[in-house]
Amino acid sequence: MSKGEVHSQCAGYSLSVPNVQSLATSLNKSTQIPERYVQSEANINPIARTIEIELPIIDLAKLIDPEFSKEEAAKLHRTCQEWSFFQLVNHGVPEELIEGLKENTKEFFNKPLEEKMVYKQDNDGTLQGYGQMFLLSEEQKLDWSDMFYVMTRPVALRNMKFWPTSPSTFRYNMDRYSLELTKVASCLWQYIATNLGVAPEVFEQLFKDHPQGLRFNYYPPCPKADKVIGIAPHSDA
Numbered sequence: 001m002s003k004g005e006v007h008s009q010c011a012g013y014s015l016s017v018p019n020v021q022s023l024a025t026s027l028n029k030s031t032q033i034p035e036r037y038v039q040s041e042a043n044i045n046p047i048a049r050t051i052e053i054e055l056p057i058i059d060l061a062k063l064i065d066p067e068f069s070k071e072e073a074a075k076l077h078r079t080c081q082e083w084s085f086f087q088l089v090n091h092g093v094p095e096e097l098i099e100g101l102k103e104n105t106k107e108f109f110n111k112p113l114e115e116k117m118v119y120k121q122d123n124d125g126t127l128q129g130y131g132q133m134f135l136l137s138e139e140q141k142l143d144w145s146d147m148f149y150v151m152t153r154p155v156a157l158r159n160m161k162f163w164p165t166s167p168s169t170f171r172y173n174m175d176r177y178s179l180e181l182t183k184v185a186s187c188l189w190q191y192i193a194t195n196l197g198v199a200p201e202v203f204e205q206l207f208k209d210h211p212q213g214l215r216f217n218y219y220p221p222c223p224k225a226d227k228v229i230g231i232a233p234h235s236d237a
Contacts, residue, residue, distance in 0.1 A: 015135045020146050022113055024220030031223065036142045039229045056083050060184070061090035063191055076188075077195040088188075093180040101177050104170040108148065109218040111166075119148070119162050126151070128213075129162045144228035146218045152178035153212040178212060 018034075027033070056079040062068035063076065079086045108116070121129035130148045151157040152174060163171050189203040219230040 015138070017132055017135055017142060019113055020142075020144055021109065021218060021220045024222060027223050029223045033222070033224050033227050036140075037144055038227045039141050039232065041229060041233060056086040058086045058088050059090050060088055060092060060187065064187065073191050073195060076191055080192060080195070088184070091184050093177070093184065097173060097177055097180065100169060101173045104167045104173055105148075105216045105218075107167045108164055108170065108216070109146070115166075116148075119164060126159070128159055141232065143231050144219060144222055145230045146220075148216040148218075149213060150174065151211060151213045153182060154209045157211060174214060178214065181212065 020037075023034070056075075058076050058079060059068075059072060062072040076086075116130050119130045121127065121131040127133055128150050130146070132143070132147055133149070135142070150162050151159070163174065165171065185207070186204065189207060190200040193200045193203040217231065222228050
């Protein structure tokens, strides 16, 4: 693989693509964006920009508080039925941990490309490592972003060769953060299960050792930001 390229794969199939962060540093306002990054959807305003929509918010602190739990659980149930997603506040994940992980991420992406490429993806279909995701053809449009992805839980799925040793706190913070996310999810399952008339233990068993991964995205400044998209519209699993 040549310098300045990153690896991407899906189910074992891989393509080499330019490193967006390196590309961005070579551009100025008069430079044309490579055609593969120009996406027609970039000029289409999402509904959320043109219409005021109040997204549902669930308060985990109220959910676990006996005084407010019944009301908040009912709100959670309605939200799951009508929206299928929500923003969670007062989740209990320590702010210092979140900020520490943000700083680790910034420091990682600011490293020289050669250092980041130590963690480049393998052609093994796992998607773990530094690079891109789901690029299957030479004609496919490219996102204006670089990505670092690792499996975090269950621990048996971790491939530690993709876990950076620098910044020195990166591994510790990823491990700690992934555990906090597991705790939050486990708490939510109990209320969702109860709302559905299912014993919480059923959900606990159903999602026991369910794969969890962390994806870190970097969106370099672009002199023609109205022509590119950080992550193209998609549906998650």
